[in-house]
Amino acid sequence: MRIAPLSFGLMLALSTPVLADPVIFAAASLKTALDEIATDFTAESGVKPLISYDGSGALAKQILADAPADMFISAATDWMDQVEKAEYILPGTREDFLGNTLVLISDKADPVEIADLPEKLGSEHIAMGLLDSVPAGQYGKAALTHLGLWDKIEPQVAQAQNVRAALALVASGEAPYGIVYKTDAAAEPKVHVVATFPEGSYPAITYPIALLKAGPDAEGAKAFYDYLTTPKATALLEQQGFEILKK
Structure with a gap:
C-alpha cells in the first residue's frame, strides 16, 4: 500500500510543540509574495507570522535598537552586514535568499x-x-x-x-x-x-535572510524560515519574479 507524504503542516505539528507567532522584519518589496506565503504557512501550521515591512535600512536600525524581531530579510547585503557585525544574528542562519532586477x-x-x-x-x-x-x-x-x-x-x-x-x-x-x-x-x-536597467550598471541585488538572537519566538521563526524554501513557497516567489538563491 502506498503511503501519502506528510504535508509540511502535519510534519510541523508532529515534531514540535505549539508555537507562538514569530515577528518578521522584511524588505517592503517582499510584501505581495510574503503575505501570500505567510497565509499558506498559517493555514498549514496554525502559526501566524507578524510581518513588518519597510525599507531595509529602517528595519536594520530598529533591530540595532533592540526591536523584538525573530527574522530579518533585507533587500541588500550591507544592512544585513551591519546587523551581523553588531552580533544580532543567530550564527549559521544567514544565507543569500533571493535576487531581483x-x-x-x-x-x-x-x-x-x-x-x-x-x-x-x-x-x-x-x-x-x-x-x-x-x-x-x-x-x-x-x-x-x-x-x-x-x-x-x-x-x-x-x-x-x-x-x-x-x-x-x-x-x-x-x-x-x-x-x-x-x-x-x-x-x-x-x-x-x-x-x-542593464546588468552591471548597479550592484547585484541580493536579499540575505537570517534569524535573530533576541527574537521572542525562535522556534516559530525557524519553522517559517524553513517553509520559505519549500517547493510551494519558492514557486510563488518565482511567479512574482524573484530569483531563488537559497535552495
Missing part, C-alpha cells in the same frame, strides 16, 4: 530609452526609495551614476519611505516615472515597465 516604471506603457530619461522627465519628478537607507533607491542611484545620468536627474528625485511607496507615487500619477524592482512592478497593475 531593477526597472524603470511609468503609469503609461510607452517604452523609454534610459539615456533619454532626463528629456522625458522635463520638469517632473522621478520616484525612488530613500537614497540613504532604501536599497532600491541606492541601486537606482548607482545605476544612474554608472550611466552618466545622475547629475541631470538628482534635482528631480522624489524620495519615498520605501520601494512600495515609490511604486505608489507612480501608480497614483503623482510621478510619471519611478525606479523599483521588477517584482514590485509585477504587483501593481497600474504601472508599466518601460525600461530595464
Whole structure:
C-alpha cells in the first residue's frame, strides 16, 4: 500500500510543540509574495507570522535598537552586514535568499530609452526609495551614476519611505516615472515597465535572510524560515519574479 507524504503542516505539528507567532522584519518589496506565503504557512501550521515591512535600512536600525524581531530579510547585503557585525544574528542562519532586477516604471506603457530619461522627465519628478537607507533607491542611484545620468536627474528625485511607496507615487500619477524592482512592478497593475536597467550598471541585488538572537519566538521563526524554501513557497516567489538563491 502506498503511503501519502506528510504535508509540511502535519510534519510541523508532529515534531514540535505549539508555537507562538514569530515577528518578521522584511524588505517592503517582499510584501505581495510574503503575505501570500505567510497565509499558506498559517493555514498549514496554525502559526501566524507578524510581518513588518519597510525599507531595509529602517528595519536594520530598529533591530540595532533592540526591536523584538525573530527574522530579518533585507533587500541588500550591507544592512544585513551591519546587523551581523553588531552580533544580532543567530550564527549559521544567514544565507543569500533571493535576487531581483531593477526597472524603470511609468503609469503609461510607452517604452523609454534610459539615456533619454532626463528629456522625458522635463520638469517632473522621478520616484525612488530613500537614497540613504532604501536599497532600491541606492541601486537606482548607482545605476544612474554608472550611466552618466545622475547629475541631470538628482534635482528631480522624489524620495519615498520605501520601494512600495515609490511604486505608489507612480501608480497614483503623482510621478510619471519611478525606479523599483521588477517584482514590485509585477504587483501593481497600474504601472508599466518601460525600461530595464542593464546588468552591471548597479550592484547585484541580493536579499540575505537570517534569524535573530533576541527574537521572542525562535522556534516559530525557524519553522517559517524553513517553509520559505519549500517547493510551494519558492514557486510563488518565482511567479512574482524573484530569483531563488537559497535552495
